[in-house]
Amino acid sequence: MSKRIDVEHLNVHYGDFLAVQDVSMNIEPRSVTAFIGPSGCGKSTFLRTLNRMHEVIPGAYAEGRVLLDGDDLYGKGVDPVTVRSMVGMVFQRPNPFPTMSIRDNVLAGVKLNNKRISGSEADELVESSLRGANLWNEVKDRLGRPGSGLSGGQQQRLCIARAIAVKPDVILMDEPCSALDPISTLAIEDLINEIKTDYTVVIVTHNMQQASRVSDKTAFFNIEGTGKPGRLIEYAPTSDIFNTPQKKETEDYVSGRFG
Amino acid sequence: MSTSTTNPGLSPVRQSKLTRGQRPxxxxxxxxxxxxxxxxxxxxxxxxxxxxxxxxxxxxxxxxxxxxxxxxxxxxxxxxxxxxxxxxxxxxxxxxxxxxxxxxxxxxxxPGLTSNMLLTSMNGITGFQDNKADAPGDVMGGAYHAIVGTVSITFWATLMSVPVGLLTAIYLVEYSQGGWLGKAITFFVDVMTGIPSIVAGLFAAALFGMIFGPSTRTGFVAAVALTVLMIPTVVKNTEEMLRIVPNELREASYALGVRKWRTIIKVVIPTAISGIASGVTLAIARVIGETAPLLVTAGFATAINWNTFSGWMTTLPTFIFYQIMNPTSPTNPDASLQRAWAAALILIIIVMLLNLVARLVAKAFAPKTAGR
Incomplete structure (x- = not known):
């Protein structure tokens, strides 16, 4: 289920603009990796290259290699759609499909791809995914109700359930808690701790406490100035980043001297 | 804050400072x-x-x-x-x-909305019958053939313009990415929006005249003319509706490993369908009342003609036009006038029904937001 990611010398471009320069890192399976850094430093862009979602933006492309258990995501003939079904993603703002019920939202990955699924299988998948996202007890009596009727935190957990339901190898989270209150954030963080036993989780966050709470390893990204590309400054176990950072920039950032 | 209140038992009521200087x-x-x-x-x-x-x-x-x-x-x-x-x-x-x-x-x-009006055509009605009619209920002849013409011509125009307009809008929003083709289409759609309807009628008449010989007039020629008028409206409206579908939903779908065309069919269009449906209805309402292009394309009939592809047809607007301009009995135009007004009422009722249907469709498809 869970796979490792190896990134080798990755550059990401938006047209002529170089957004992220020369990033290399190895992400272990069954671990949580947090990306921190100031706004605009390319951490979200880099996250999106891990499932080729950046290609949705016209003119965006990446150079270098991203290996998922040794298979290059950017190799010749690789279909981005296949990549995305192996590497799921949860976004900053909860985005359940407004036309679908809670149940259909969970089944979206299956149904939108027109895969056949029997009623009992679907029921099982819905229950296991919602249980996996810690949402089952709250919504089990109203699976037919619209997903947009849930609270923000519940919607975000619904989105996680939706991502789990397609059984990916890796789950990417782009600031999943930035639109949520502390209680919902706690629920999501607990959830991250639980799902890391089955998945490789990569999370972008602006909240350094969150990074130190949930992650095993932390990557610090920075940017020298506007118009300059973002770079990976330091990548180390989380406790090292926050307690004994090797680079001056990292220390300044995590100690709150800037950013 | 204020000590004054009108609530009895809490504190004495007095003229509030806050409401001083207000008009009675x-x-x-x-x-x-x-x-x-x-x-x-x-x-x-x-x-x-x-x-x-x-x-x-x-x-x-x-x-x-x-x-x-x-x-x-x-x-x-x-x-x-x-x-x-x-x-x-x-x-x-x-x-x-x-x-x-x-x-x-x-x-x-x-007064003119009689069963004659709704269920008979003008076939065989001459000035003789009109001169004999004294009371509004006695008027012979009706607009049944015009209702048939309106419905079938509009149906064919809708059938042709909705798919073309819908697909064009999908191309513009989802695929063109600001390319030259998209810009060109947008430009021509804008130009087409401003085409006077008589020009669309002449275009259709000339087109069919070129292919099937001069003065080919059938309901279908009129439907083509109306299609020319309808497509830009459908494109513009659908484009607007597709653009307001949040990008987040597309991304959510892509992130689940769903292909682009499937995302469009199963996520984008269902989210926008209520707006698209009401836009299509508005486009129908716009062309259903067209008169000028029908005068040059559909000819004029007094008898019922269900076949859109052969023979002349009358629609409600042209029926009204001819009843007013060329009364069946020139010496006693009252009967024709009455039929014209009744036809106008029928036209308004049809448009209102269309609007009602659009609302129901929009409501049935609308994203479900109710209930926590």
Whole structure:
């Protein structure tokens, strides 16, 4: 289920603009990796290259290699759609499909791809995914109700359930808690701790406490100035980043001297 | 904060400082009454008429009301009430013609709305029958053939323009990515929006004339003319509706490993369907009342013709036009006039039904947001 990611010398471009320069890192399976850094430093862009979602933006492309258990995501003939079904993603703002019920939202990955699924299988998948996202007890009596009727935190957990339901190898989270209150954030963080036993989780966050709470390893990204590309400054176990950072920039950032 | 309250038992009631210097409630009604009376008097001086009376009353009220409010509450409140009254006046001005049209059509059309009108055509109706008819109920002949023509021509026009318009809009929003083809299409759609309808009619007539020989006139030629008018409306509206679908939903779908075309069909369009449906209805409502292009493409028939692809057809607008311009009995046009008004009423009812259907469709497809 869970796979490792190896990134080798990755550059990401938006047209002529170089957004992220020369990033290399190895992400272990069954671990949580947090990306921190100031706004605009390319951490979200880099996250999106891990499932080729950046290609949705016209003119965006990446150079270098991203290996998922040794298979290059950017190799010749690789279909981005296949990549995305192996590497799921949860976004900053909860985005359940407004036309679908809670149940259909969970089944979206299956149904939108027109895969056949029997009623009992679907029921099982819905229950296991919602249980996996810690949402089952709250919504089990109203699976037919619209997903947009849930609270923000519940919607975000619904989105996680939706991502789990397609059984990916890796789950990417782009600031999943930035639109949520502390209680919902706690629920999501607990959830991250639980799902890391089955998945490789990569999370972008602006909240350094969150990074130190949930992650095993932390990557610090920075940017020298506007118009300059973002770079990976330091990548180390989380406790090292926050307690004994090797680079001056990292220390300044995590100690709150800037950013 | 305030110590004054009207709640008994808590503290003594007294005049609140916060409500001092406000106009009494009766002020505006009284100013209105004065304006009506003064307007009547002024109008009587010049030569009384209801329109003049209303005009004078409105002007007096628009001046006196804000001035009175301004004297009591200060200039800011005065300016505020002036703008409020102007907005109401503009609203009334906009509604008057609408109500007047509906009222006129109802008053003139209802007497002619007989079973003859709805269920028979003008086949075999001559001036002889019209001259014999004394009461509104005696009038022979009707608009059944025109209803059939309107429905079938509009149906074919919708059938042709909706797929083309929908797919064009999908290309513009989802695929063109600001390329030259997308820009060119947008430009031509904008130009097409401004095409006078008679030009669309001439285009269709000329096109079919070139292929099937001169003066080919069938319902289908008219449907093609209406399609030319309808496509830009459908494209523009659908484009707007697709653009307001949040990008997040597309990304959510892509992130689940769903292909682009499937994302469009299963996520984007269902999210926008209610807006698209009402836009299509508006486009139908726009072309259903077209007269000029039908005069040059569909010919004129007095008999029922269900076949859109052969023979002349009449629609409700052309029926109205001919009934007014060429009454069946030139010496006694009342019967024709009555049929024209009834046909106008039928046309309005059809458009209203279409709007109703669009609302129901929109409601049925609308994203479900209710209920926590």
């Amino acid at each position: 409630k009766w002020l505006i009604p009284v100013v209105g009454l004065v304006a009506v009376v003064a307007g009547a008097a002024l109008a009587a001086l010049i030569g009384f008429s209801v329109a003049l009376w209303a005009l004078f009353a409105a002007v007096i009220f628009l001046i006196a009301g804000p001035v009175a409010v301004g004297l009591i509450e200060g200039s800011r409140a005065g300016a505020d009430s002036l703008m409020t009254f102007l907005v109401y006046a503009a609203f009334l001005l906009a509604v008057i013609p609408l109500i007047s049209v509906i009222w006129t059509v109802l008053a003139n059309g209802v």
